[in-house]
Amino acid sequence: MPFLDHLEELRWRLVRSAGLILVFAVVIWFFQEWIMEHVFLSMSNPDFITFSLLCEYFGMCVDEIPISMQSMTVSGQFSYALLMSIMGGFVFSFPFVFYQIWGFIRPGLKPNEKRTVNGLTFYVSTLFFTGILFGYFIVSPLAIKFFGSYQISDQIQNIFTINSYMSTIISTVFYCGLFFLLPIISYLLTKIGIITPAFLKKYRKHSVVGVLVLSAVITPPDVISQVIVAVPIVILYEIGIWASIIVYRKMNQ
Numbered sequence: 001m002p003f004l005d006h007l008e009e010l011r012w013r014l015v016r017s018a019g020l021i022l023v024f025a026v027v028i029w030f031f032q033e034w035i036m037e038h039v040f041l042s043m044s045n046p047d048f049i050t051f052s053l054l055c056e057y058f059g060m061c062v063d064e065i066p067i068s069m070q071s072m073t074v075s076g077q078f079s080y081a082l083l084m085s086i087m088g089g090f091v092f093s094f095p096f097v098f099y100q101i102w103g104f105i106r107p108g109l110k111p112n113e114k115r116t117v118n119g120l121t122f123y124v125s126t127l128f129f130t131g132i133l134f135g136y137f138i139v140s141p142l143a144i145k146f147f148g149s150y151q152i153s154d155q156i157q158n159i160f161t162i163n164s165y166m167s168t169i170i171s172t173v174f175y176c177g178l179f180f181l182l183p184i185i186s187y188l189l190t191k192i193g194i195i196t197p198a199f200l201k202k203y204r205k206h207s208v209v210g211v212l213v214l215s216a217v218i219t220p221p222d223v224i225s226q227v228i229v230a231v232p233i234v235i236l237y238e239i240g241i242w243a244s245i246i247v248y249r250k251m252n253q
Helices: 003-030 032-044 049-058 076-092 094-108 111-116 120-149 162-179 182-191 197-202 204-218 223-251
Strands: 067-070 158-161
Touching: 003 032, 003 076, 003 094, 032 076, 032 120, 032 162, 049 120, 067 162, 076 094, 076 162, 094 120, 120 158, 120 162, 120 182, 120 223, 158 162, 162 223, 182 223, 197 204, 197 223, 204 223
Parallel strands: 067 158
Antiparallel strands: none
């Protein structure tokens, strides 16, 4: 295809992706109150599913989290209702969006490369949603619990702004979704010759340090939360090494 035809195809794929994101965003917008109360604000309640399971199986019961909510700007609530709708729309339409992007790239691959990456949309989507669930049910509740319960003095109340509260949850959940794509990234980078299994093994110790730094950034500053986040990411890195080894062996047969 001529260059301009490629651009036209890409444009329509992006339009279709944006259209589906918009559809999901509109649906979320109409249910914004229920979603805000049961998906986001419920995370600050002791009976949230994560806290209930921790209490039942590990004896780590959570008392009432002493926080209040407020909006400090004129457009604060509207802005985050809009952000929640758009981000939610992107998350729900992620498989379709990735399929559109991958559909644009795939024709340029060789036949053996196409066979190698069969089912890529499924694997990428599965890992992404697993990371989203991990961020929502594990990382975000721990962060809200820690920061909501922490007080320098009993005379100082924790009154979170909607900006701070929503930013913490949305960014944490989304970053976890991206972190869980590490095995796929290792697979593809090995496939195109940028990295090798030897490279990943050589910098394994450095990656562990990097993972600990990342987990410290997206979690509250306590060791337990950082370990809970760091361990799955390290495991995913090891899976990435394994995937890289398989690809490298096939390329050199």
